[in-house]
Amino acid sequence: MKIVDWIVQLMGIALALAAAPVFLGWVNQCRAWLQNRSAPSILQPYRGIRKLFHKDAVIAENASRLFRLAPYVVFGAMVAAAAVIPSVATRLPITRAADAIALVGLLATARVFLSLAAMDIGTAFGTLGARREMMIGFLAEPALLVVIFVVSLTSATTALPIIAERLSAQTFVLNPSLAFTAVAFTMVLLAENARIPVDNPATHLELTMIHEALLLEYSARHLALMEWAAALKLFNYACIGFAVFIPWGIATSDAPLGLTLSVVLLGAKLAIAGAGLAFIETVSAKLRVFRAPEFLATAFLFAVLGLLVRLLLGA
Amino acid sequence: MNFGSTSPLTLCVLLLASWCLVGLAGMARPLSLAFVGRTLFPLGAVLGVALAVVAAMSLTHGTEQLVLPIGLPDLPAHLRLDALSGVFLILLGAASAGISIFAAGYFRQGEGTAPGLLCLQYHLFLASMGFVLLADDAYAFMLAWETMALSSYFLVTTQHRIPEIRRAGFLYLVMAHLGAIAILLSFGILQGGSWHFTFDAMRAAHLHANWATPAFCLALLGFGAKAGLVPVHVWLPEAHPAAPSPVSALMSGVMLEIALYGMIRVSFDLLGQPLWWWGLLPLSLGLFSALYGVVFAAAQTDMKRLLAYSSIENIGIMFTGLGLAIVFTGVGMRAAAALTLIAVMYHALNHAFMKSLLFLGTGAVLHATGERNLGRLGGLIHRMPWVAWLTLIGVLAVAGLPPLNGFVSEWLLLQSFLLSYKVPHPFINMLLPLGAALLALAAALAGYVMVKFFGVIFLGQPRESTLQQAHDAGFAERLGLTWLALGCVLLGFFPTTVISRFSIVTKQLALGELPSSNAPWWLLVPIPERESSYAPLVFFAVILAVVTLATISVRFFYHQRMRRVAPWDCGFGGLTSRMQDTAEGFGQPIRHLFQPLFFIVRELPTPFDAKPKYRLEIGDRIWRALYQPLGPLVRRVADKVAWLQQGRIATYLLYSFVTLVVLLALML
Numbered sequence: 001m002k003i004v005d006w007i008v009q010l011m012g013i014a015l016a017l018a019a020a021p022v023f024l025g026w027v028n029q030c031r032a033w034l035q036n037r038s039a040p041s042i043l044q045p046y047r048g049i050r051k052l053f054h055k056d057a058v059i060a061e062n063a064s065r066l067f068r069l070a071p072y073v074v075f076g077a078m079v080a081a082a083a084v085i086p087s088v089a090t091r092l093p094i095t096r097a098a099d100a101i102a103l104v105g106l107l108a109t110a111r112v113f114l115s116l117a118a119m120d121i122g123t124a125f126g127t128l129g130a131r132r133e134m135m136i137g138f139l140a141e142p143a144l145l146v147v148i149f150v151v152s153l154t155s156a157t158t159a160l161p162i163i164a165e166r167l168s169a170q171t172f173v174l175n176p177s178l179a180f181t182a183v184a185f186t187m188v189l190l191a192e193n194a195r196i197p198v199d200n201p202a203t204h205l206e207l208t209m210i211h212e213a214l215l216l217e218y219s220a221r222h223l224a225l226m227e228w229a230a231a232l233k234l235f236n237y238a239c240i241g242f243a244v245f246i247p248w249g250i251a252t253s254d255a256p257l258g259l260t261l262s263v264v265l266l267g268a269k270l271a272i273a274g275a276g277l278a279f280i281e282t283v284s285a286k287l288r289v290f291r292a293p294e295f296l297a298t299a300f301l302f303a304v305l306g307l308l309v310r311l312l313l314g315a
Numbered sequence: 316m317n318f319g320s321t322s323p324l325t326l327c328v329l330l331l332a333s334w335c336l337v338g339l340a341g342m343a344r345p346l347s348l349a350f351v352g353r354t355l356f357p358l359g360a361v362l363g364v365a366l367a368v369v370a371a372m373s374l375t376h377g378t379e380q381l382v383l384p385i386g387l388p389d390l391p392a393h394l395r396l397d398a399l400s401g402v403f404l405i406l407l408g409a410a411s412a413g414i415s416i417f418a419a420g421y422f423r424q425g426e427g428t429a430p431g432l433l434c435l436q437y438h439l440f441l442a443s444m445g446f447v448l449l450a451d452d453a454y455a456f457m458l459a460w461e462t463m464a465l466s467s468y469f470l471v472t473t474q475h476r477i478p479e480i481r482r483a484g485f486l487y488l489v490m491a492h493l494g495a496i497a498i499l500l501s502f503g504i505l506q507g508g509s510w511h512f513t514f515d516a517m518r519a520a521h522l523h524a525n526w527a528t529p530a531f532c533l534a535l536l537g538f539g540a541k542a543g544l545v546p547v548h549v550w551l552p553e554a555h556p557a558a559p560s561p562v563s564a565l566m567s568g569v570m571l572e573i574a575l576y577g578m579i580r581v582s583f584d585l586l587g588q589p590l591w592w593w594g595l596l597p598l599s600l601g602l603f604s605a606l607y608g609v610v611f612a613a614a615q616t617d618m619k620r621l622l623a624y625s626s627i628e629n630i631g632i633m634f635t636g637l638g639l640a641i642v643f644t645g646v647g648m649r650a651a652a653a654l655t656l657i658a659v660m661y662h663a664l665n666h667a668f669m670k671s672l673l674f675l676g677t678g679a680v681l682h683a684t685g686e687r688n689l690g691r692l693g694g695l696i697h698r699m700p701w702v703a704w705l706t707l708i709g710v711l712a713v714a715g716l717p718p719l720n721g722f723v724s725e726w727l728l729l730q731s732f733l734l735s736y737k738v739p740h741p742f743i744n745m746l747l748p749l750g751a752a753l754l755a756l757a758a759a760l761a762g763y764v765m766v767k768f769f770g771v772i773f774l775g776q777p778r779e780s781t782l783q784q785a786h787d788a789g790f791a792e793r794l795g796l797t798w799l800a801l802g803c804v805l806l807g808f809f810p811t812t813v814i815s816r817f818s819i820v821t822k823q824l825a826l827g828e829l830p831s832s833n834a835p836w837w838l839l840v841p842i843p844e845r846e847s848s849y850a851p852l853v854f855f856a857v858i859l860a861v862v863t864l865a866t867i868s869v870r871f872f873y874h875q876r877m878r879r880v881a882p883w884d885c886g887f888g889g890l891t892s893r894m895q896d897t898a899e900g901f902g903q904p905i906r907h908l909f910q911p912l913f914f915i916v917r918e919l920p921t922p923f924d925a926k927p928k929y930r931l932e933i934g935d936r937i938w939r940a941l942y943q944p945l946g947p948l949v950r951r952v953a954d955k956v957a958w959l960q961q962g963r964i965a966t967y968l969l970y971s972f973v974t975l976v977v978l979l980a981l982m983l
Contacts, residue, residue, distance in 0.1 A: 053873050060882035062776060064696045066707075076861035083857055096838060097853035098717070101729055105717040106854070108762055112714060115766050119896075121882045122694065122775030127896030130770060134763045135904040141759035145729075146752045152733055153748070158847040217882060221869050293908055304752060311736060311745040 004254050009083065009092040015263070016082035020235035021045035021228065023270050030278030045231060052224035060121045060217055070117030071218065071225040077110035078232040087239040088262050089251040090161035099158040100148040103240070104141060107192075110229070111137045118214040125206065129213025132289060136198065136210065139296035140188045146303035147181045147188070151244050153310050154178065160240070164247035176313065180306030182245050186280075187299035189237045191292065193230070196281040198292050208289060238273050242266070323373035324381050324396040324449070327404065330366045331445040334359060338438030345431025348422065355434050356419035357791075359441065360412045366445070367408030370401045374819050380451060386458070393513050395451035398820040399584070402660055403448050403576045409802060410568050410667035411441055417675045417795025418561035420788070421682070427474035440466040440565065444573050453502040453512035460498065460577075464491040464541075467570060470562040471554050483553035490550040494540030498577070501533035505585055517585045527586055531593050534581040535600075541574035542630045544597075545604040546937045552611075555623035556687065560678020563619060567626045568671035572663040575633050579656070582641055583824045591645025595743075598638025602750055604631030605757040610912055612764045613905035614933050616689050616898045618677045621768055622670065625713065628757060629666045633659050635754060636728050639747070640826075642738060643731075649827035651734045654841055656826060657817045658727035661806075664813075665712065665720040668802035672709035673768075675799065676702055679792055680772060683785040689898035694777040698785040703773040705796040712803045714765040715758045718851035718858075720806035723839070725758050726849055727814075730841055760905070767901045776892035808851050810839045899931060906933070914939055 025042040032039035041047075059067070083094040084103055098106060115130035115137075152158045154177070155166040191198040194211035204212050215226050243250065249265035251258040287295055337359050344350045373379075378397040386392050396404075418437070422430055443466060446459035468491070472484035504527075506512055507520025522530065536547065543551040555563045578597070582589050608627030615621035636659035643652035677687070679702045686692055696703040712719040717726075732754065735747035777783060788796070806813060811834075818828045834840040838850045869875075884890040906913060914934035920927030959970075 053869070056874075057877040058880055059877055061879050062694070062697070062882070063879075064774070066696065066774070072862040072865050073858070075865055076858040079861040080854060080857040094853060094857060096848045097850040097857070099847045099849060101726055101847075102717055102722070102849045102854070105715065105722050105726070108714075108759070109711070109716040112711065112716060112762055112766055116770055116774060119766070119770035119774040120696075122892060122895045123882050123884070123890060124894045124896070127770070127775065127901065130766065131896060131901050131904065134766050138756070138759040138763045141762075142752055142755040145755040149733060149748060149751055152847075153736060157845045158730070158733065159845075162846045221873060225865065225869075290907070293904075300752075304749065307748055307752070308745060311748065 002254075005091070005093050008089055008254050008259065009094055012088045012092065013079060013083050016087060016232065016235060016239075017079065017228075019270070020082075020231040021049060023235050023238065023274055024231040026271065026274040027234075027278050030275045031281055034278055034282040045227070049224045049228055052219075052227070053221050055220040057220040057222060059219070059222075062121065063217070064120055067117050067120040067217075068222065070113045070120075071222040071229070073113045074110045075225045075229040075232075077106050077113075078229045078236065081106050081110075081236045082232060082239075084160070085236055085239045086161040086164050086243050086250055087266060089254065089259060090165050091252060091254075092161075095161045096159070100152070100160050100163070100240075101145065101158055103160065104144055104148070107233070107236075108137065108141060110233070114214055114226075118217075121217045123217065125213045125216050128206075129210055129216070132210040133214055136191050136292060136296065139293055139300065140191045143184055143296060143300040143303050144188045144192075146300065146307055147185045147244075150177055150181045150303065150306045150310050153307070160243050164243040164250050165252055167244070168247040168250065177306040177310035178245060180302050180309060182241075184299045184302035184306065185241055185245070187295065187302070189241065190277075190280065191296055191299070193234045193237060195277065197284045197287045198295060200286050208286060210289075235270075238270060239266075241273070242269050322379055322381075323369050323376055324379045324394060326369045327366065327373075327396060327445070327449060328381070328383075328394065330362050330369065331442045331449075333362055334438045334442040334445070337362065338435040338442070341431040341434030341438075343431070345429045348430045351430040351434045352419050352422060352791075355438075356415050359438055360415035360419070363408045363412035363415055363441070365408070367405045367412065370404035370408060371816075374398050374401045374816055378823065386454065390454055392455040392458075393451035393515075394446075394449045394455070395514070396449060398823045399576070399579065400448045402664070402817060402820055403572065404445065406572055406664050406667045407441070407444055407448065407569055410671050410799070411565065413668075413795045413798035413802070414561050414564045414568070414671055414675065415795075416798060417564075417678070417792050420791030420795075421561055421678060422559070423682070427472075427476065428469070433470070433473060436466050436469045437562070437565075440470060444569060447573055448576060451514045453499075453506070453514075453517075457495070457499060457502070461495060463570065463573070464488070464495065467491075467562070467566060471558040471566075473559050473562070474557075480557040483550075483557035487550040487554040490540050490547065494537040494547070497533045497537030497540070499537075501530045501537060501581065504530040504533070505581070514585060518587065521587060524590060527590070528593070531582065531586060531589070532596070534578060535597060538574045538578040538581070539597075539600070539634070542571045542578070542634070543604075543627050544600055544630060544634055545607045545627065546941055548604065548608075548627050549935070549938055549942055551627060552620050552623040552935075555626070555674075556617055556619035560619075560674055560681060563622075564671040564674035564678075567623065567674055568667040571626060571630055572633075572667055575630070575637070575659070575663055578634070578637060579659075582637070583644070583656070583826070589641045589645055591642050591738075591740075594638040594641030594643075594645060596638065597634045598642065598750065601631045601634030601636075601638055602753050602757075604628070605635060606631070606753060606760075607912065609757050609760040609764055610905060610909045611933075611935070613760065613767065614902040614913065616902075617687050618680070618689055618692070618768065618772060619674070619687055621689075621764065622673055622677065625761065625764060626666075626670055628761060629662070629670065629713075632725070632728065632754065632757065633662050633666070635750065636662065636731070639728075639731060639735065639750075642735070642743075642747070644826060646738050646740070648734070648737065650829065650842075651731055651737075653818065653821035653826045653829055654727065654734075655731040656821055656824075657814055657829065658724050658731055660817055660820065661727060661810075661813065662724035665724050665803070665806055668799050668806065669709045669712040669721055672796060672799040672803065673706060673713060675792070675796055676706035676709060677772075679788040679796070680785075683787070684782055686779070689771045691779045692772045692777075692782065693775045693892065693895065694773070694782065695785060696773040698782065699773075699787045701793050702788050702796065705793075705800045706773065707769060708800040708803055710765045710769040712807065714762040716762070717849075718807050718855040720803050723807060723810045723849070723851070725754075727841060729754065730845075730847060734842075763905065767898065771896075771898050771901060775895050778892050778895070808855065810849070810851065811836055814839070814841075912936065
């Protein structure tokens with residue numbers, strides 16, 4: 001491996017870390033515009049994180065080490081995921097460390113630590129949140145894996161960078177199986193990132209909250225890391241989607257021009273995806289918690305439908 | 316590896332015999348717990364490590380046979396050590412070493428069977444499992460198999476004064492024998508008219524498909540009953556909680572895998588070339604078991620029962636892989652078959668470590684608290700940090716999370732499932748990839764179950780005040796747990812090393828080898844042209860680096876001030892441990908979603924009850940549909956048959972006369 005590759009790799013991670021809160025801010029801004037509210041600044045998530053880092057950590061008396069370790073593990077897992085996903089370039093040193101299935105496993109590791117930490121204090125909300133989060137997780141994970149299976153049938157690999165390369169090398173045809181899986185993937189993205197219609201990131205209503213219930217006992221630097229990790233998760237999911245469904249423009253070498261172009265294109269894709277996400281969130285209503293399994297089962301079926309279409313028609 | 320004049324097979328036999336001797340030594344001072352615990356069990360553990368080492372060395376050593384003149388006249392015991400036996404001997408030796416060390420500190424005075432007798436049963440159980448792996452003729456195999464069943468029955472009923480435990484043991488014994496009969500019948504077909512019951516004769520007998528198919532099905536029934544495949548799984552959730560924890564660990568972590576070994580031996584070795592569609596049977600049963608097991612595990616409130624159902628799930632995953640390997644072999648996709656079989660063996664090895672670890676963890680909890688009921692545990696991470704953190708490794712491994720070992724085998728299995736669209740049979744090649752989707756669902760549910768298991772036992776607030784007195788495990792127990800946890804970590808971190816050793820097995824079974832790749836040792840690339848890769852060490856290093864950097868930079872740029880306060884109670888005050896989610900509550904979404912699988916009896920309180928009571932009982936539909944009608948059926952048949960017993964000697968003489976006449980007519 002060349003030094004340049006490592007530099008590009010580290011820059012990619014830094015870009016993900018920097019861009020994730022901005023992307024979240026952009027989604028929030030779009031949502032506010034669509035809802036006729038005056039929008040917060042696009043940098044608002046940054047300000048939130050900075051504020052949290054400055055505060056004193058307040059921790060429950062009976063919190064164990066697991067509770068304090070979890071934010072770091074969750075954050076670390078999300079950064080590792082960002083390193084693996086080919087958001088800017090495909091041939092980087094770390095991208096080979098995990099294929100798409102291992103990536104799903106990595107996201108699951110983060111989820112399990114998050115849920116365990118929420119159960120650590122032993123309050124009603126924490127365990128409730130953990131239970132709901134794991135419920136969403138076990139339904140979303142297979143759907144996401146089937147999406148990956150379909151893509152791997154099309155590109156004969158499960159390694160994300162190679163998927164991106166092989167798919168972008170093909171001439172563009174409207175692939176029915178990929179269309180089905182794109183729908184499934186979007187639904188999984190909404191559920192996994194605690195967006196409407198499955199969860200609402202803006203409320204703390206005990207009857208419905210999932211993600212916020214998990215974080216209820218966290219404060220200061222721990223909460224900051226968790227929030228940053230959540231932003232990174234959204235960013236990562238978006239980049240997985242780009243690598244699989246719109247892989248054009250991701251740099252396949254470390255030529256500076258290609259990389260610059262790739263970053264610019266990534267920005268454009270994120271802007272459009274963020275606006276789309278805000279639109280979906282604005283036009284849909286929050287589901288009751290027990291309708292969430294139906295929502296995810298639909299996602300799973302869409303993905304399976306994509307698989308069947310792929311196997312039947314070979315397209 | 317040069318063993319000098321002694322061959323690895325002889326060494327293995329000697330080590331197994333020493334296990335028997337260690338057991339017998341226990342009978343010298345049957346009531347001395349100190350002698351058994353401090354000397355014999357550690358000695359057994361050392362023998363286990365030695366067995367694992369010898370077996371690992373023997374992998375490259377080629378096949379070796381030995382005829383021992385023991386047993387009936389003219390029926391010497393044939394033994395054979397090949398790579399397949401070797402892999403499972405490693406499993407037996409390495410996993411049992413950790414369990415034996417734990418057991419050295421586990422057994423207490425006054426728990427049913429006397430310590431010396433327990434030691435004899437325990438080591439006989441170990442040795443018999445070893446001989447099952449080495450047996451090369453049907454007699455020796457069945458002898459070892461039955462010794463295994465009987466010794467484990469006595470171990471299950473250690474606390475034989477409790478009626479439920481006797482009942483669980485009896486059910487186990489019945490199912491074990493049902494399985495043994497099926498295996499015996501299968502061997503009867505496999506000898507193929509030569510009437511030689513050595514495995515060599517069975518390999519040489521090329522059976523017609525009409526004979527081979529029933530032999531395969533009988534073997535599946537027999538080994539499936541031992542392994543706990545649905546629908547012959549009913550003994551497992553009863554026997555595992557009944558047994559002392561080291562025994563549950565041995566049964567779940569090792570014995571179930573021995574049954575898997577038997578199935579691999581019959582399908583790939585003795586039967587020669589399996590037909591592709593046989594594979595669909597273990598595949599579908601395995602997938603169903605995996606889902607069934609994990610769904611039931613999520614609904615359990617007894618921690619050992621939960622683990623027992625989780626074992627059913629894992630056995631399901633292994634049989635799914637086995638079925639897939641048979642399909643691949645049958646259609647001639649040999650490289651894919653080799654990959655799948657390696658994934659299955661890898662999962663067996665992983666399961667031996669991770670499930671033993673969890674069972675031993677529950678044993679430590681049980682001793683510290685006297686509770687198996689999840690509803691009375693909680694918050695033990697504060698009182699038992701060693702057990703909690705070591706169990707956490709097992710929990711993450713069973714949940715199939717990278718970079719630990721459970722993930723590697725699941726990843727390999729999913730990779731091989733993704734090759735199944737190439738199977739040249741229409742419809743089958745579309746259904747098989749859907750199996751991967753179900754497998755993914757089962758794996759994701761395992762995460763749910765494990766969060767419930769760990770969260771309810773070790774996290775939160777203690778649900779009973781007596782838990783404040785819980786103490787951490789002793790030195791020997793910690794050592795055993797650490798050994799197994801280390802196994803989970805190493806198997807997770809160095810998959811390429813393990814797999815390259817395993818490929819000798821598939822080579823010997825004539826399945827072909829994994830295609831060689833020029834990937835470095837830390838990178839796992841099972842199928843070079845697909846370029847799918849996984850590097851757990853890099854993975855772990857990245858996470859570790861980020862965690863360290865984040866910790867340091869938070870400390871450096873900000874501050875590390877921290878205050879401890881009471882948890883947030885919404886301003887109402889009076890937050891008690893009763894307000895936490897219970898085990899029932901945590902399983903509720905699963906119960907709700909998979910309602911048709913369960914048989915549920917529920918009594919809800921009404922608002923006017925003076926003493927509101929909530930009762931929930933979850934039953935197994937398969938037990939009610941398949942097994943419960945059996946008792947009355949047998950009784951009814953017996954009643955009808957009883958008519959023959961007239962109680963008059965003249966009638967019985969008539970029976971003899973009629974029998975003679977019929978026989979004569981047949982002869983002439």
